[in-house]
Amino acid sequence: MKRFPFLKSFRLRVFLLILLSGLVLVNVMRYGMVSNLYGRLIESQTMDMTEQVRICANSMKNYDFFRDASSEAINVQLAQLSRIYEGRILVMDRGFSVIADTYDISLGKIMIGEEVIRAYRSETVVSNHDKGTRYIEVAIPVTENDVQTGETEVLGVILASASTDEIRRNMSDIQRRGWIIEIVLVVLLIGAAALSASLSVRPFERVTKAIAGVVSFEEDVPLVSDYKETTEIVEAFQKLRQRLKVLDDSRQEFVSNVSHELKTPIASIKVLADSLNMQEGAPLEMYRDFMKDISAEVDRENEIITDLLELVRMEKGASGMHVENVNVNELLEQITKRLGPLARKSEVDLILESHRPVTADMDAVKMTQAITNIIENGIKYNKHPGWVRIVLDADHKYMTLTISDSGTGIPETEIGHIFERFYRGDKSHSKEISGTGLGLAITRKTILLHRGSIDVKSVLGEGTSFIVKIPLSHIRETGESA
């Protein structure tokens, strides 16, 4: 189909389909009719000839032709028949000796042709149409009833042959007319096929026009219900439009969240700077204090931008991943070592339990970030003193990482939202504890890119457990290199 791009047109295909089916039908009908007519003409010629020869045979009996073949009347009759049928008539007696021949060449000879023998034996008319020689042959037995014995006696056989040339001439004339009719039919067929093809694609054109006319996600596509298929296309498009609307809404919400989040630290910086500016002769202590706050706000702004960039990079999908075989035990040791000072500061014990050596295909940098986010949360949203336990296990297919803490727990109403971008739990503690609300969104995205899963179990006031499952061998997305 690549070589014939024009065949991709549905209209052309319908047109060709109707045209080809029509052509096949017209030709089959023409062929059927012509050969049927030819057969009938041959049959009628055979019957006609049999009838005429029979009449002649009756005369023969009257003239006792089989004993004395000199009858002028019969010979004239035979010659006439032979002329009419453009053929030859032979009369054989019961000894198969030719007693009359309209060609006068076989007189006195013995003729034992197949038809003659069969007609003689079966005492019925035997006819044969030879397409090669273009002759119809009819062998007619001439019989007589013996009055005394009541038995039928065969006196002889008449073999008449007739040329089919006349029939053929008529047939070629009929064929010619047949062709003319066929050409007219084909012209009509082309018109009908073109009309049907264009009528059959019209609903699809209406669908295309209706879809092309949609300019916003809010707009409904008018239903094109000519065909079941067009209704289905419009319905599928409607569903796609709804999905896109949800995506667009979430994109808009994301943009407004981002703007809001980015503006908050800047607004604080502005307030702090303005109040310093307005205060004449402010003490150095106050400057130091305000500058510390400004620096903290800059850090926060930086943190949000870093997380945002990370999240945007994730959106590129698996193509941005650098997958390699990683020693997960070592990776976890490095992470816990790095988070050690933060944990100690918050009086949180970090416990790492590795049940077995595990190596897995993963993007070490991204996975470090994802696991760090969970452990950091465990430290941040914990009691002081408290603990965070990291347990690593694996089967032959998956590694399982369970990160539990003795922290505050997550209320049931919030648990469904913690992976959303910018979602931060209970506002009262979110002010005290730093964070952007992007950490778990990044973590979840990373885990999904590794074709893994993340689960949360939490009891308010007792603690939270995150269960991460990652396949040991990386399953590449088709068409994307990992």
Ligand code: ADP
């Ligand atoms: P951030 O920590 O920056 O607020 P995250 O996306 O990491 O953002 O987490 C979203 C929210 O989920 C947090 O604000 C917090 O309310 C809740 N949360 C996450 N981890 C824990 C945990 N281990 N214990 C209690 N609450 C948690």
